[in-house]
Amino acid sequence: MSFLAGISVFCFAASYSVVLLLEAVRMFYWRGLRQGVTIGFAAAGLLAQTLYLANRAITASGTPLSSAFDWNLLGAWGLVVVYLYLSWYHPKTSIGLFLLPLVLGLIALAEFASREPFPQSHAGQIWGTIHGIFLLLGLMAVTVGFMAGMMYLLQSYRLKHKLPAATGPRLPSLEWLERVNSRAILISVLMVGVGFASGIVLNMVSHRIKIDEVPWTDPVIWSTAAMFGWLLAAAVFSAVYRPARSGRKVAYLTVVSFAFLAVTLGVRMLLPSEHGSQRSESGELPMSEVRT
Amino acid sequence: MKLQMVGCSHHNASLEVRERLAFSPDQVATALEQWRISYPLTEAVLLSTCNRVELYTAAEDLAIAPSYQQIKQFLAEFHGLPLQQVFDDLFEQSGEAAVRHLFTVAASLDSMVLGESQILAQVKQAYQLAAQQDSLGPITHDAFQRALRVAKRVAAETSINDKRVSIASVAVSGFARNVFERFDDKQILVIGAGETAEEVLVYLREAGAQHITVINRNEDSAAKLARHYDGNAANWSELDAKLTAADLVVSATGATQPVVTIQRFQSLEPKRYQRPLFILDLAVPRDFDPAIGDCLGVYLYSLDDLQEVCSRNRAARDKELPLALGIVEEETNQFMQELYHRATGPIIRQLRQGWHGVRDEELRRLFNKLPELDALARQEISQAFERYVNKLLHPPLESLRDESRTGTPHSLLEALKRLFRLEE
Numbered sequence: 001m002s003f004l005a006g007i008s009v010f011c012f013a014a015s016y017s018v019v020l021l022l023e024a025v026r027m028f029y030w031r032g033l034r035q036g037v038t039i040g041f042a043a044a045g046l047l048a049q050t051l052y053l054a055n056r057a058i059t060a061s062g063t064p065l066s067s068a069f070d071w072n073l074l075g076a077w078g079l080v081v082v083y084l085y086l087s088w089y090h091p092k093t094s095i096g097l098f099l100l101p102l103v104l105g106l107i108a109l110a111e112f113a114s115r116e117p118f119p120q121s122h123a124g125q126i127w128g129t130i131h132g133i134f135l136l137l138g139l140m141a142v143t144v145g146f147m148a149g150m151m152y153l154l155q156s157y158r159l160k161h162k163l164p165a166a167t168g169p170r171l172p173s174l175e176w177l178e179r180v181n182s183r184a185i186l187i188s189v190l191m192v193g194v195g196f197a198s199g200i201v202l203n204m205v206s207h208r209i210k211i212d213e214v215p216w217t218d219p220v221i222w223s224t225a226a227m228f229g230w231l232l233a234a235a236v237f238s239a240v241y242r243p244a245r246s247g248r249k250v251a252y253l254t255v256v257s258f259a260f261l262a263v264t265l266g267v268r269m270l271l272p273s274e275h276g277s278q279r280s281e282s283g284e285l286p287m288s289e290v291r292t
Numbered sequence: 293m294k295l296q297m298v299g300c301s302h303h304n305a306s307l308e309v310r311e312r313l314a315f316s317p318d319q320v321a322t323a324l325e326q327w328r329i330s331y332p333l334t335e336a337v338l339l340s341t342c343n344r345v346e347l348y349t350a351a352e353d354l355a356i357a358p359s360y361q362q363i364k365q366f367l368a369e370f371h372g373l374p375l376q377q378v379f380d381d382l383f384e385q386s387g388e389a390a391v392r393h394l395f396t397v398a399a400s401l402d403s404m405v406l407g408e409s410q411i412l413a414q415v416k417q418a419y420q421l422a423a424q425q426d427s428l429g430p431i432t433h434d435a436f437q438r439a440l441r442v443a444k445r446v447a448a449e450t451s452i453n454d455k456r457v458s459i460a461s462v463a464v465s466g467f468a469r470n471v472f473e474r475f476d477d478k479q480i481l482v483i484g485a486g487e488t489a490e491e492v493l494v495y496l497r498e499a500g501a502q503h504i505t506v507i508n509r510n511e512d513s514a515a516k517l518a519r520h521y522d523g524n525a526a527n528w529s530e531l532d533a534k535l536t537a538a539d540l541v542v543s544a545t546g547a548t549q550p551v552v553t554i555q556r557f558q559s560l561e562p563k564r565y566q567r568p569l570f571i572l573d574l575a576v577p578r579d580f581d582p583a584i585g586d587c588l589g590v591y592l593y594s595l596d597d598l599q600e601v602c603s604r605n606r607a608a609r610d611k612e613l614p615l616a617l618g619i620v621e622e623e624t625n626q627f628m629q630e631l632y633h634r635a636t637g638p639i640i641r642q643l644r645q646g647w648h649g650v651r652d653e654e655l656r657r658l659f660n661k662l663p664e665l666d667a668l669a670r671q672e673i674s675q676a677f678e679r680y681v682n683k684l685l686h687p688p689l690e691s692l693r694d695e696s697r698t699g700t701p702h703s704l705l706e707a708l709k710r711l712f713r714l715e716e
Contacts, residue, residue, distance in 0.1 A: 155470060160585070162597045164466055164604065174568060175473040243566040247589045 004055040007048050009073075013107050015045025016080065016100055023096040027169050035091045039084065042096070046080050053077065063125065066117040068268070071136060072110035076103045078140045094169030098147040112269060127202035134195030135224075138188050139261060142231075145184025146258030152177040152251035181250040185238060188257060189231040196228045219271035220264070227260040293635050293700065294357040295431055296386035297393060298364055299339075299346030302404050305381040312371060313378060315340035317421065323370050324425035330366065331358050335429030337422040337436060339397070341414045343404050348394065350431035360384045391435060391631075392624045398439035399446040400453070401616055406609060407453045408461075410498075412443045435627070442623045449619060452612045459488075459598045463572045464495035466601060468540060471570045471591055475501040481538035482506045482523075483531070484545035485513035488574045492542045493521050505534055508545070532556070536563045541571045543579040551579040561587060572598075633696040639705050640689060642714045647685060651677050 019041045026038070053073060057064035065074060080103055086095045118128065155171040171177070199221075203214050216222060234253040238244045244253070300313060315323060320338045327336045327349075334357060335350040347367060351357035358366075364382050368375040385393050396402045398415045419436040422428040428436075447453045472478055480501050482489050485508040493504065504523030507530065508514035514525040526534055535541065535552065545551055557580075571592045573580045578594055585592035655677055659670060688708065695701030708714065 159467065159470055159591045162467075162593065162601070164462075164601045171470070173469060173473045174471045178568075179473075245565075247566050247568060249566070 004051055004058075007052045007055065009052070009107060009111065012045040012049040012052065013104065015041050015048060016103055016107070019045065019096055020100040020104070023094055023100065023169075027094060027097075035087070038096070039087055042080060042084055042087070046077070046084065049073065049077050049080070060117070063117060063128075066128075066132070067115050068113035068118075069110050069115040071132060072106050072113055075136055075139050075143075076106040076110070078136065079103045079106070079143055082140065082144055090172055092170050093172050095147070095151075095172075097169050098150055099144070102143050102147065109265060109269070127198050127205055131195055131198040131202050134191050134198060136195075138191035138195050141184050141188035141191055142227075142254070142257050142261045145181055145188060145254035146261075148177045148180035148184060149251040149254035149258075152181060153248065153255075156248055156251075178246055178250055181254045182238065182245065184254055185231065185234050185250070185257065189228070189235040192224070192228045192231055196224055199224070219267045223260075223264040223267040227257070227264050230260045231257055293350075293352055293431065293631065294354050294386065295348070295350040295390050295435060295631070296357070296360070296363070296384065297346055297348045297390040298360055298367065298382055298384045299344060300378075300381045300383065301344035301346070301402065303402075304383055309378060309381045310343065310345065312373060313345045313367060313381075314342075315345065315370075317417075319370075320418070320421050321425055324422060324427040326370065327366065328425070328427050331356075334358060335422075335432040336427045337418050337432050339415060339418040341411065344397070346397070348390065348432060348435070350429060350435070352429075352431070388624060388628050391627055392620060394435060394439045395442040395620045395623055395627075396617075398443040399616060399620060400443070401446070401613070401620065406613075409453060412440070415439060415443070431631070434630070438623060438627050442620060445619050445623070446616045450612045450616045452609055452616050458491075459574065459595065459602060460491040460495050462598050462601050462605065463492060463574075463593060464499055466605075467591070467593060467598075468496075468570055468572075469499070471568055472539070475499045475540075478503065478539040479537050480504045480523075481534050481541045482517070483541065483543040483551060483579060484508055484575065485510070485517040486544050486546070488544040489542050490517060490520075492544075492572060492574070493517075496540075496542075497521055501540075505538075507531055507534055532560055536560050538569065539567070541569065542574065543572065544574040545579055547575065547579060548577060550577075550581050551575075552581065552584065554581040554583040557581070557584045557587065564589075574598075629697050632698075632700045633693060635700040636692045636696060636705060639708055639714060640692065643688070643708065643712060644685065646712065646714070647681050651681050 019038055022038045022041065053065060053070070056070060060066070065071070079099060083096055083099045083103070086093075086099075151171050152174060154169075155174055155177065158168070158171075159174070200214055203209065207213075214221070216225070234257060238250065238253065243249060300310060302310070305313075315338060320340060323338055324336055327334075331349070331351075333351060333353070337348045339346045339348070345367070347363060349358060349363060363384075364379060365375055367382065368378050393402070394415075398412060400407050400409065400411045403411050415436065419428070419440075422432065422436075468475075475496060478501065480493075480496060480503060482493060482504065485506055489506075493501075496504075502522075504518065504521050505526050506514040506518040506521075506523055507526045507528060508517075509528050511525060511527065517523075518525040531551075535557075543551065566589045568589045568591065571580055571584070571590065573592060573594045576595060580592060582592070582594070584590055655674060658673065659665065665673070692701060692704060692708075695704050
């Protein structure tokens with residue numbers, strides 16, 4: 001197992017960077033760059049990342065993969081799986097050009113995130129897992145939606161201005177992108193909704209508090225609540241206002257959703273929060289647990 | 293070993309001649325069956341499309357290969373035509389030239405619209421029909437399989453297939469496909485019933501369009517065009533309702549004033565709920581007010597917009613053509629080498645069998661004389677003999693391979709036959 005310990009974040013980050021570079025070069029020089037090379041590098045990166053995460057899970061002293069660092073890497077891992085799936089079915093499109101910067105962004109974010117596992121009581125373990133998994137899936141859905149939204153806006157601009165498909169990155173059809181956008185909104189509102197609700201339950205179970213005692217003013221909680229509120233509003237808006245179900249409006253909704261996600265992640269990184277920390281019996285947070 | 297082709301195409305024969313020589317799929321099957329009866333030891337594949345009729349034949353033995361005259365006679369007789377009537381319209385190629393031609397055709401480099409994708413399916417179909425009729429043999433099998441590979445390489449390694457050069461193909465493949473993922477569930481509205489609109493309809497049908505409505509001031513023309521494409525004709529008074537329901541509009545009327553003004557379109561917009569609308573305005577003067585292109589979700593293309601892309605594509609395609617032809621040349625050379633080398637197969641086989649026979653005989657004699665040898669020693673000796681024979685065989689086989697690069701090495705084969713007393 002010693003070779004597992006030799007795999008570092010740099011290994012897969014470098015692989016994904018090469019894929020991104022290949023995707024960029026492909027815009028100008030498609031011929032020599034076969035899809036196989038790009039997919040090969042991405043698959044190699046994914047394998048390295050899988051082994052890295054597996055190693056962390058095996059060697060963890062407590063609950064495996066339960067730190068902010070791990071969750072960010074898991075999010076990036078999921079997005080790479082999405083990238084490989086989409087690249088396989090749409091080999092001529094430049095999906096990686098839009099998705100891989102987000103993957104690399106999440107990996108970079110992981111580097112700055114805490115590697116300390118979230119403290120968990122026995123009672124909170126199940127709710128903590130549900131909370132984490134659903135928020136992670138929500139993050140992935142919002143990110144994929146953002147990618148599709150950006151691609152939609154670019155494709156729409158290109159078609160409006162009569163620019164031929166050969167100009168710039170190869171993009172899927174507007175119809176496909178619109179479908180991905182709509183589904184991303186729906187899936188993200190469901191995932192973030194369940195993730196958020198399970199977070200509240202987790203708070204109540206772990207700290208034996210009532211719902212009105214949940215620390216709503218905590219930056220991570222209010223920013224997540226704001227994101228969920230926006231996603232819910234976007235989903236309701238799409239359902240009741242017919243023009244919002246198609247065209248650029250759906251793309252704008254997913255782009256704004258990502259802005260909310262970015263704010264949530266930024267708040268988590270930059271503002272002091274007691275989220276994910278162990279409170280004392282009295283409900284007070286020890287000063288040592290406050291992250292800045 | 294001989295591979296040859298006799299046929300005609302849009303390059304050398306008029307449409308009238310091509311129509312007279314064309315084969316329906318049923319006729320192809322019948323023709324191949326007749327071919328097998330007339331020339332039982334030869335292979336044949338018949339490719340018949342709107343733009344070409346080509347009969348590829350092959351025979352292992354030069355002596356039994358039919359002559360060009362016989363092949364032409366066969367084609368003419370099948371259609372009940374006097375040979376003199378079509379003789380000059382049929383061209384012929386053999387060996388390397390025939391292979392190169394097949395590869396060029398399959399890669400769509402010989403098509404009327406360069407890079408069109410339909411020909412590949414037609415070549416594949418010709419191959420499959422020949423296989424079904426049992427007229428396919430090892431040479432034509434390899435040649436057609438390689439042709440399909442060449443077509444795929446050209447499509448993957450060049451962008452020649454992406455470079456559409458006709459207005460209709462640019463409109464559908466270059467732009468409409470970037471708006472819609474599929475066409476079978478889209479409402480297609482055709483305004484006008486002229487040739488231009490019809491040309492676009494051909495591509496849209498090919499892309500899967502099923503719900504086609506033709507609307508025209510002259511209802512008879514609309515009905516005729518609609519019937520031809522399994523669509524519906526609508527009354528001119530229904531234009532607004534049809535525009536509201538449409539996803540893709542092709543307009544090519546002879547009107548001197550815009551048929552759809554911005555005011556008229558704006559009055560329909562609320563009912564469309566900003567659904568994307570792709571409009572191909574191919575009329576001169578234009579049928580749609582250019583300001584409609586600024587409306588939300590509307591992608592409006594005029595003839596000038598498409599013409600500009602066509603010209604750009606034509607220039608880009610010209611740049612790609614040498615690269616595509618380079619692939620054809622490379623694959624042709626490789627295929628011919630393999631073909632030539634295959635002619636040496638029987639001699640190589642005999643040479644190997646003869647030498648290995650001597651080896652086996654000598655080993656048997658040796659083991660009889662030395663019965664005390666254990667299994668390991670016997671195995672070591674057998675392997676040493678095997679290596680010895682292979683090393684002796686290596687130089688003549690290498691020489692054969694080298695000579696096969698430029699053609700069947702008849703003189704070397706003859707020399708080997710005489711030197712080692714090999715039989716035919």
